[in-house]
Amino acid sequence: MSPQDRIQELTDQLNYYNDQYYQHSQSVVDDYTFDKLLEELQALEQQYPDAKRPDSPTSRVGGTISKEFATVYHRFPMLSLGNTYNETDLIEFDNRVRKGLNGDGYEYICEQKFDGVALSMTYENGLLVQAATRGDGVRGDDITHNIRTIRTMPLRVKEGRGNATSSRSSVPPLFEVRGEGFLPLAEFERINKEREDIGEPLLANPRNAASGTFKQQDSAAVAKRRLDCFIYSFLSDEPVFQTHEESLITLAEWGFNISPTWKKCTSIDEVMAYIAEWDTKRFTLPLNTDGIVIKVNRYDQQRELGYTAKSPRWAIAYKFKAAAAATTLNSITYQVGRTGAVTPVAHLSPVLLAGTVVKRASLHNANEIARLGVMLGDTVFVEKGGEIIPKVTGVDLSKRPESARAIEYPTECPACGTPLVRQEGEAHFYCTNEKHCPPQRQARFEHFIQRRAMNIESLGEGKIELLIERGLVEEPADLYDLTNEKLLGLEKTYPATPVVHADGTEEPGKARTVKFGQKTVDNILTAIDRSKSQPFGNVLFAMGIRYVGSTTADRLVDYFGSLDALMAAPLDTLAGVPDVGPRIAESAFAWFQDEDNRRYVARLRAAGLQFVSEKKVVALESDSLAGKTFLYTGTFTNFSREAMEERIAANGGKLLSGVSKKLNFLIVGENAGPSKVAKAQQLNVPMLSEDEFMAMLG
Ligand SMILES: NC(=O)c1ccc[n+]([C@@H]2O[C@H](COP(=O)([O-])OP(=O)(O)OC[C@H]3O[C@@H](n4cnc5c(N)ncnc54)[C@H](O)[C@@H]3O)[C@@H](O)[C@H]2O)c1
Numbered sequence: 001m002s003p004q005d006r007i008q009e010l011t012d013q014l015n016y017y018n019d020q021y022y023q024h025s026q027s028v029v030d031d032y033t034f035d036k037l038l039e040e041l042q043a044l045e046q047q048y049p050d051a052k053r054p055d056s057p058t059s060r061v062g063g064t065i066s067k068e069f070a071t072v073y074h075r076f077p078m079l080s081l082g083n084t085y086n087e088t089d090l091i092e093f094d095n096r097v098r099k100g101l102n103g104d105g106y107e108y109i110c111e112q113k114f115d116g117v118a119l120s121m122t123y124e125n126g127l128l129v130q131a132a133t134r135g136d137g138v139r140g141d142d143i144t145h146n147i148r149t150i151r152t153m154p155l156r157v158k159e160g161r162g163n164a165t166s167s168r169s170s171v172p173p174l175f176e177v178r179g180e181g182f183l184p185l186a187e188f189e190r191i192n193k194e195r196e197d198i199g200e201p202l203l204a205n206p207r208n209a210a211s212g213t214f215k216q217q218d219s220a221a222v223a224k225r226r227l228d229c230f231i232y233s234f235l236s237d238e239p240v241f242q243t244h245e246e247s248l249i250t251l252a253e254w255g256f257n258i259s260p261t262w263k264k265c266t267s268i269d270e271v272m273a274y275i276a277e278w279d280t281k282r283f284t285l286p287l288n289t290d291g292i293v294i295k296v297n298r299y300d301q302q303r304e305l306g307y308t309a310k311s312p313r314w315a316i317a318y319k320f321k322a323a324a325a326a327t328t329l330n331s332i333t334y335q336v337g338r339t340g341a342v343t344p345v346a347h348l349s350p351v352l353l354a355g356t357v358v359k360r361a362s363l364h365n366a367n368e369i370a371r372l373g374v375m376l377g378d379t380v381f382v383e384k385g386g387e388i389i390p391k392v393t394g395v396d397l398s399k400r401p402e403s404a405r406a407i408e409y410p411t412e413c414p415a416c417g418t419p420l421v422r423q424e425g426e427a428h429f430y431c432t433n434e435k436h437c438p439p440q441r442q443a444r445f446e447h448f449i450q451r452r453a454m455n456i457e458s459l460g461e462g463k464i465e466l467l468i469e470r471g472l473v474e475e476p477a478d479l480y481d482l483t484n485e486k487l488l489g490l491e492k493t494y495p496a497t498p499v500v501h502a503d504g505t506e507e508p509g510k511a512r513t514v515k516f517g518q519k520t521v522d523n524i525l526t527a528i529d530r531s532k533s534q535p536f537g538n539v540l541f542a543m544g545i546r547y548v549g550s551t552t553a554d555r556l557v558d559y560f561g562s563l564d565a566l567m568a569a570p571l572d573t574l575a576g577v578p579d580v581g582p583r584i585a586e587s588a589f590a591w592f593q594d595e596d597n598r599r600y601v602a603r604l605r606a607a608g609l610q611f612v613s614e615k616k617v618v619a620l621e622s623d624s625l626a627g628k629t630f631l632y633t634g635t636f637t638n639f640s641r642e643a644m645e646e647r648i649a650a651n652g653g654k655l656l657s658g659v660s661k662k663l664n665f666l667i668v669g670e671n672a673g674p675s676k677v678a679k680a681q682q683l684n685v686p687m688l689s690e691d692e693f694m695a696m697l698g
């Protein structure tokens with residue numbers, strides 16, 4: 001292929017990766033591969049400038065803006081960062097800085113390169129007035145209402161302490177801060193556990209999950225995922241600070257969330273030491289990072305060095321290659337989850353990876369095994385993102401031993417022998433023996449006792465296992481037949497699992513004894529009794545219907561008010577409930593048709609659980625809004641949120657949760673969400689002012 005053709009090919013390929021990455025929150029290739037291809041394109045374009053295309057990814061910031069949000073123009077362009085994976089380039093960068101500053105002394109500030117989504121926040125008179133994504137660097141999406149859900153993002157800046165020693169105690173009337181929005185790892189794990197629990201496909205990684213969440217329309221749904229943001233820069237028309245360091249210190253005083261991991265370095269050697277220090281320490285942070293950002297500290301020097309079309313000349317990102325290690329795949333076991341999904345787990349020869357010993361890694365599903373082409377006995381690469389369990393990412397075919405054996409994916413459930421099935425479009429095989437498959441049964445109990453369900457967590461940590469084993473319980477309804485007599489004195493010792501240390505030595509680990517003393521039994525019986533007053537939404541969630549997570553359960557409860565109404569509802573009605581849709585509706589409908597499930601529900605009812613919503617029923621004032629659907633956005637002079645919702649209900653109207661074709665009216669208050677308004681315009685949904693709405697009430 002000619003170099004010119006290669007330029008065409010790379011441009012198309014990289015533009016496609018960018019589109020997937022920024023528009024669809026998906027990484028088709030890993031960052032290292034992407035960056036190497038970009039480097040190749042850059043080198044070719046330098047050699048053959050005539051072949052360079054105007055849409056080349058080397059001279060543009062990767063993202064674009066979307067139609068779903070209002071567009072905002074950035075006051076200062078949001079650029080990318082030059083990056084490198086090696087120290088030689090870093091020394092070259094340092095040389096360029098020195099040359100550029102003509103022998104003037106300089107310092108660097110080193111920061112973590114947080115792996116999330118770039119955000120820009122504008123403050124006017126101390127108030128957060130606008131927040132936007134980077135978009136194409138010039139224009140971004142207005143996602144102010146989503147950013148307001150971030151608890152660490154000040155809506156109002158804390159005024160300086162009035163120590164009057166510098167101009168920095170007073171907040172300038174107009175400024176912008178930039179930061180990285182992210183999903184904390186613990187939150188990512190929580191969401192995925194919940195998704196697994198209700199049978200939803202898992203989110204691929206925290207970065208993609210964060211970028212997908214920031215682009216959601218419904219900020220109530222965004223608020224449920226506890227996004228966070230680290231601020232790392234300050235911009236204003238009037239000079240406020242002399243150095244980046246000063247801005248970081250002051251922004252923290254103003255109430256911004258500044259990661260305390262930054263450090264001032266006076267030489268490139270100190271920078272290297274900082275990089276070495278964080279190479280493994282970064283895995284202790286609450287979020288993923290993928291490198292270190294090195295910035296010239298003084299603002300006047302930053303201005304002197306200036307910018308390329310795409311990135312500042314005064315900063316560079318040193319990127320860590322994903323932490324990877326090679327080891328042997330010894331065996332695979334298959335785990336069965338609550339919904340019967342079978343997940344293969346790779347058992348490896350212990351290997352040190354980013355400071356911890358890894359013995360197990362995730363292989364996701366049968367498709368993934370086929371995609372990797374992996375065999376037992378192979379040398380495999382394992383990689384660690386921030387996730388707890390690392391993943392197998394490739395095979396070293398050159399090391400395949402003659403004894404390597406093909407992986408035979410089980411055709412029967414490893415726990416109960418039921419033939420496995422796979423539905424069209426599903427990645428997992430399932431064991432359909434929902435009721436009697438032991439791991440599914442145990443997981444059903446664990447689901448039932450969790451805090452957001454019946455809150456009987458004193459039964460955790462091996463106790464359920466023991467109750468099942470002794471034949472005291474078969475299904476969660478049996479919990480309500482437990483007595484002091486049946487429980488007191490039960491005991492079992494679980495064997496130790498060996499612990500492998502970083503130096504390869506092994507320790508036998510500790511055996512664990514589960515014991516039902518009087519105090520434990522009292523706690524359990526009290527919690528079981530108290531669970532009878534858990535609200536109906538929790539009970540519905542506890543039943544463990546596939547796809548019915550706790551939010552969906554609450555929506556169904558809000559709509560139907562009682563289990564009888566829910567069970568009597570035809571499929572169409574179920575599917576019409578806001579945020580439910582056909583897939584969940586079918587799952588719930590089928591579940592309630594099943595004889596066994598009906599019997600189970602009857603037992604829970606007999607045990608005295610809540611099957612009716614306690615939500616107060618609003619007395620009907622008029623039917624002036626009958627048959628009409630409403631949504632409101634912003635704040636109102638005459639109504640609080642609750643009052644607004646009550647008036648709609650009391651006059652026969654129905655509240656929807658988002659702008660759709662089903663919406664009849666959008667009531668627009670002050671500070672209305674621009675995305676809701678834009679969507680309503682797009683769908684031709686009429687908008688009402690507060691006065692117009694009051695007139696409709698009559
Ligand atoms: N795998 C793929 O398919 C694919 C596709 C497109 C892009 N990418 C990756 O994304 C990179 C391009 O993304 P980019 O343009 O956002 O550049 P970048 O990620 O290399 O660097 C710029 C970004 O770093 C972030 N950042 C994090 N911590 C920071 C800090 N302390 N100070 C300043 N900025 C900080 C900001 O969001 C900023 O916008 C590529 O180099 C590649 O690695 C991957």
Ligand SMILES: [Zn+2]
Nearest residue numbers: 413416431437
């Ligand atoms: Zn089974």
